[in-house]
Amino acid sequence: MKNLIEEITEWEHTFDAIPDIILVIDNQYKIIKANKSAAEKLRHKRSDLIGNLCYKIFHKTDEPPSYCPRYKTSATKKEHAEEAYEENLKGHFLFSATPLHDSKGRITGTVEVARDISSLKLTTAELQEREKLFRSVTEFATDAIISIESSGRIVYWNRTAGSMFGYSPDEAVGEPLTIIIPKQFRQAHKKGIKRFLSSPSQKLWAGTYDVMALRKNGSEFPVELSLSNWESNGEIFFTGIIRDITERRQAEEKLHETSITDELTGLLNRRGFLTLSEKQFQIAKRNLRNFSILYADLNDMKRINDESGHKAGDRALVDIANVLRQTFRSSDIIARIGGDEFAVLITEPRSDDIENIAVKHLQENLEIHNEQMERDYKVSISMGMAHFDPKHPRSIDELLSRADKLMYINKTDQKTGRK
Structure with a gap:
């Protein structure tokens, strides 16, 4: 008996330690148990929650809302989860409901969990906004912007890269970067990446270089390459900002010719x-x-x-x-x-x-x-x-x-x- 009491006490402590809102609800939508987080976030004493209809307390509505997982679990007899914005709590939540069964397999109620995902939603929204900003900046940049993964495959190709090299994004993404590197320089390019990847202590590979590039039509032309590397989910990527310097090179040659x-x-x-x-x-x-x-x-x-x-x-x-x-x-x-x-x-x-x-x-x-x-x-x-x-x-x-x-x-x- 003592062990049983200790186990129940331990379970109660665990139940209250969980930061998510947890409600045990009977088949009539009445709350029969609530954890500490439920009382705090719903701004009620725990004793006031017990016996009340969950949707009146949680959603401040006269009937279960369409996104109520308890409502959908009752209809399907299965576990259900759904994301929704909860007006009463002014936040985004992941709602889930798991049916409870008696010894004969009949549903006697549900355990409803509501996890606040507002910060995650905000972070996702911020990331989407930043990506949108990044896309708007890079897509209309006057320089070509190209990113490759460590294998040398192209993963990003902006609009200017398309007009500069003659390949559309659909043609370029997934292809090796060597499609825009003159044949005589390809081996040096591969060795450079291999050398960098074999040096774990080397954190940054950045600089600006004047190199020759190759168009789809086979013509070569001089470019200024600003190169950097970055890491995402443990994988190394390289990004190059490429500027066509044909006119500058011609002007320099003309200036040099004029000077001599x-x-x-x-x-x-x-x-x-x-x-x-x-x-x-x-x-x-x-x-x-x-x-x-x-x-x-x-x-x-x-x-x-x-x-x-x-x-x-x-x-x-x-x-x-x-x-x-x-x-x-x-x-x-x-x-x-x-x-x-x-x-x-x-x-x-x-x-x-x-x-x-x-x-x-x-x-x-x-x-x-x-x-x-x-x-x-x-x-x-x-x-x-x-x-x-x-x-x-x-x-x-x-x-x-x-x-x-x-x-x-x-x-x-x-x-x-x-x-």
Whole structure:
């Protein structure tokens, strides 16, 4: 008897410790037992609940509402559960009713449980609202936004990604990210993800990179990729924000080209000549190759300007530039490095007598030019040439200085000869 009393007492304590509203209701909807939470949340003394109709106490109605689980359990003879907003308690509840049976299997009542799920509903609503906001932001973003799971499969693909790469969301989601990665970079992409996933201590993989991307039509184009990773339910995901930088890259290339190109003649300027010549210098020094630098100056530039005007002077400079292009190979580096001064780096001269050959060829082309062009003047140049010896290397500046001095000697000789 003592053990039975202890068990009943323990059951009563458990019954009252449960935070959900629990009511035991007979077949006439009368409350025959209620736990502590029921009394507190229904704002009644427990003794006042006993014997009252459950729907009058709980719902403040004159008859069971349509969502009443006790009502539906009576009709189906089975356990029933339903979510509903309870106006009386100003909250969302999960109602459930379980039938009670006597020894003969007849239903004698039900146990009704009402769990307050308002906070869960609020959280769900907030999440839905946030997702709606996220969708509205990402779907109309001017950048492509793509998310992949750790296997490399695409799980999110916004509208801009579709227009940028040519795949609709239905085509892209579920496919490997490699559909937008040029073939030559796919292996590096796979290794990068594998390396990250094999390092548990590495929490963040973020950064901005300039990479090449691949459209559905097979064309490649440059993009700026801002990459980050995140975790959900123990799984790692990666999200990339991708911007097409084709126009920016073209502008940068044009700016770079402008910065190293002489506007008048279209040849390299001094900066461009020194930049490319320095690269050639390093190659020649490393591979023990020869090269030569020709320094040329347009003769009588001042006289042409004074007698025929500055436009004629500009035209004479363009004429010299064109003759230099005709004379030397595309692999040679040709530049206008000053007002009326030009330089040519002759890569890998094919003859030890390159100076005489180049000078002779250049003079012949100048003569042909003067014969063909109807000008008020004839163009001529003074020249000097310095040679790079890989066994005794001198810098580009030293070679230019040497060729410049030889050019002035040649100019003096020409003037003396004319006199």
